[in-house]
Each structure stands twice: as C-alpha cells, then as structure tokens.
Amino acid sequence: MPEEQQEAEEGIAGGGGGWASTALQPVRWLRMLCRELGATFVAGVVLVYGLSQGFAGSFFRVASDYYWKDVQRVQPATVQLLSAVFFIPWVLKPLWGIMTDVFPVRGYRRRPYFLFAGVLGTASAAIVTMVNGLPMTSAILSFVGISTAVAIADVTIDACIAKNGIDKPSLVPDMQSLCAFSSSLGALIGYATSGMFVHHLGAQGALGVMALPPATLVFLGFFIYELKMYQHNVKEKVLNKVHMAVKGMAQTIKYPVVWKPSLYMFLSLALSISTHEGQFYWYTSKEPPNPGFSQEFVGMVHAIGAVASMVGVLVYHKYLKDYPFRSILFYAQLLYGVSGLLDLTFVLRWNLLLGVPDAAFVTLEECCARVVGRVRLMPMMVLSTKLCPPGAEGTFFALLMCIDSAGMLAAKAGGAAVLRALRVTRTDFARLWLAVLVRNLLRLSTLAAISLVPTADQTDVLLPRDLLAVAGDGSPPAAGDGDDEERLQLAKFADHVDDDDDDD
Secondary structure, three states: OOHHHHHHHHHHHOOOOHHHHHHHHHHHHHHHHHHHHOHHHHHHHHHHHHHHHHHHHHHHHHHHHHHHHHHOOOOHHHHHHHHHHHHHHHHOHHHHHHHHHHOOEOOEOOHHHHHHHHHHHHHHHHHHHHOOOOOHHHHHHHHHHHHHHHHHHHHHHHHHHHHHHHHOHHHHHHHHHHHHHHHHHHHHHHHHHHHHHHHHHHHHHHHHHHHHHHHHHHHHHHHOOOOOOOOOOHHHHHHHHHHHHHHHHHHHOOOHHHHHHHHHHHHHHHOOOOOHHHHHHHHOOOOOOOOOOOHHHHHHHHHHHHHHHHHHHHHHHHHHOOOOHHHHHHHHHHHHHHHOHHHHHHHOOHHHHOOOOHHHHHHHHHHHHHHHHHHHHHHHHHHHHHOOOOOOHHHHHHHHHHHHHHHHHHHHHHHHHHHHHOOOOOOOOOOHHHHHHHHHHHHHHHHHHHHHOOOOOOOOOOOOHHHHHOOOOOOOOOOOOOOHHHOOOOOOOOHHHHHHHHOO
16 A cells, blocks of 8 residues: 555544544644645645635625625626626636646746736725725626636646646545535635625625635745746647547547436536525515525525535435436435425415424525535536546546536526516515426426436446547557646536535
C-alpha cells in the first residue's frame, strides 16, 4: 500500500487513543494532505469549495432573492427567469475549462484565471453594494459577473485536482472528501448567517459580503503553487486532443445505451419546473394571511435543508446504491412528485387546518424536499459516470453537463412562464397553488419516459464492448501517457446537484 494512502486511512479512520485522538484525526488528515499535495493546493480547495462556492453560493441565494424583491422590486416571474440567466456561466464551464488548458498567460494556466475570477467577482459585488439606484440592466450584469467568477474559479481548481489525481491517484478519495466537506460546511455557515446580515444591513448591504470570497481568489492567484510552462506547442497539442475527444464523443452519443438515459435525465430536469421565486415572495409577504417569515428564519430553514441534503446522500449510500437504475429512478421520481404535495398543502394553508404551525411545516417540507432531491439525483450521477467512454471521459462529462444544465435552464424558464401565465405577482398569489400543482404533475409526467433508463444494476458496465475496446478518439487507450497532466477537466457532474436541490 502506498505510504500516502496508508497515512490517509490512518488519518481518517485511525484508531484508539480516546477522545483526544479522535478530535485530532481531522488535523492529522489535513497535515497529511498539506504534506503530500502542498499547503497552497489544500488552501485553494478550501477557499474555492468552502468559501467561494459553499458559503458565497448559499449566502448569495438568500441575499439575492431579497435584493430583487425589496430593492429592485421585480415581479417573481421575472426573477425566476433571471435565475436562468445567472446560471448560464455554469453551462459554459466546458469553455472555461478549455481556456485554462489552451490559453496560458505568461506560462501559467491556473494562476491568471484565479486572479481574473477574483477581480471580476470582487468588482461585481462592489458595484451592486455601493451604487444606490443601480439600473436593473447593470444589476443583472453584476450578478452574472459574480456567477461567472465562481464558475471560473471552480473549473480552475478542478483542473488542479485532476492534475494531483494523476500524480497521486491514491489520494483522489481524500481530495473529493475535502471538497465535499468544505462545500457543505461553507453552505451551512452561509445559510445560517445570510438572514441575519439581510435583516441588519438590508439586502443591498448584505451583498457586500459577496466581495470577500472572490477577494481571497486574488490572494490564491498569487500564491498557489504552479510550475511555469515553457513548451511552445502545448496549445496545438491540447487543441488536437479536444478535436479528437469531441469526435469520439459524437460517435458515442449515437449508441442507444447512451442517448436514451441521457434523454431521460434531460427530461427529468427540464420537466421539474421551478416555482421557487413565487413561493419565496409569498412566504415572505407580511400581508395576512401569508406566512410573513423573517429573513433570519428563511436563512435558518435553508441551513437545516443543507443538513437534510447530506442526510439524503447517506441514505442513498447506505440503503439504495445496490438497486437497479430503473427501479431506483422510478421510485425516486415518484416520491419527488408526491413530496411536492407538501408545497401544495402549505400554499393552500391546509397545514393550519391540521394544526401544524407554518414554521414547523415549512421546515418539514424543506427537509423532505432536500432528502428526496438528493436520492433522486445520486443515481443520475452514477449513471452519468457509466456512460463515459475510455479516452474521452472529460469531454463526455462536459457533454453530459451541458445536457443536464440545458434541462435545468429549461426548468427555470418554464417556471417563469407558468408564473407569468397564471399572473402570480408581488401581491397577487391567488393562483400560486395552481403553479405548484402544474409543477407536481410535470414531475410525475417524467415517469412516462422511465423505459429510457437501463434495467442494469448500478455496478454493471453499460457501454458496449466496442466502445470499451477503443478510446473515445477511435484509437486504443494508452496507459501512462506522458501527456496525462494535460488532460482536460471540463466538467464535474456533482457541481449542479446542489443547485438543482435549491430549486425544489
């Protein structure tokens, strides 16, 4: 067993010594990662996943909702449509990935993009915070800038993770654990504090906090360890790899075993339209008989939901990972549609007839939605990994991410269309229940396409032998290629799982 793998296992699971030893295990684990991977790399993962993506992402969600509602005074259908616009930088993640690989700046492929993301994010957040009476168009551009900064930083650190994964494959699980833990902890803190900041500083003032995470990316751009490149043909080599990988990707998607489940995942996401903004405007409205939740309570409910989301991951790994794809996705989608009835019950205020207070019921609803949402998306995540052919893994992940992101964009835009068609406004929520009902029926309609999902177990090989026998570009896969360090990390499917959970 490699030394670093043994130390990793000892650092996480390592044994006796009582409470003191147990408490020091995370410290020993982090020290091991810093020693094996470099302290600046570990700091980069924590800053990007924990602060920029986890904390800032959750904080941004709550503060931005109040900004559009209270400062810009925009209708809920318009905000729902804007949420799709703000998601576009994440759809373009493959483009950012190609840029970091193909266009180095002064010999560096990662540092300049951290710097650019940091400056862009800080400037965009500062504009929103400091300019009173900001025109709506300028506010939209600033929000897109904030989202773009986070997406570019995410792609860049993913490339660093991919490089270290090639150099030290035994530490890949530890790196993913560090990413997941940092993101989850950051999200919890962001949700828990967002309401307090909005309450005391106002929505516009609270968004000033969004300038701090990207400012740390500027620091990261100066100090993260990266070897300077001196090859003059790197761009041509990488472009050739992109061309060959895209060619292999086009050949792969033609196989029914690949395009059918890909189509199902798109439909599942696209038909799960989001009515979040309409519901947010309703349950934060102070006009009776609306719930009139405070900013602090809204943030705390989302924080509890973040914990429930992690519980959903544990439930899947403990009890559901051995079920066949079609079975688990059928029942998960069915439960996803049925669980939406909790939203309908809440909007119609039936919970009060049952004697359940609004605060207790919405907390229950948020926990159920997050757990079910995770259980529904985890098998899709596994299925996506099974569809990637050898030799074109990164590029095919990019394709799958674009397909799924397109589905999520369609869901956000579809929700905006439904809210607008039913005339759900800032003050008129009479037909909000109908929008939620339409959303639930569309969720259940996805079950009609369940035959597109294979009946295989989650541990089975899905690709045909001819795809497994050759690399994605049509040539035999070469093990230990000296150019491995230049492989493209174009996409990461798990990145948009949390985002989809947030729209439930």
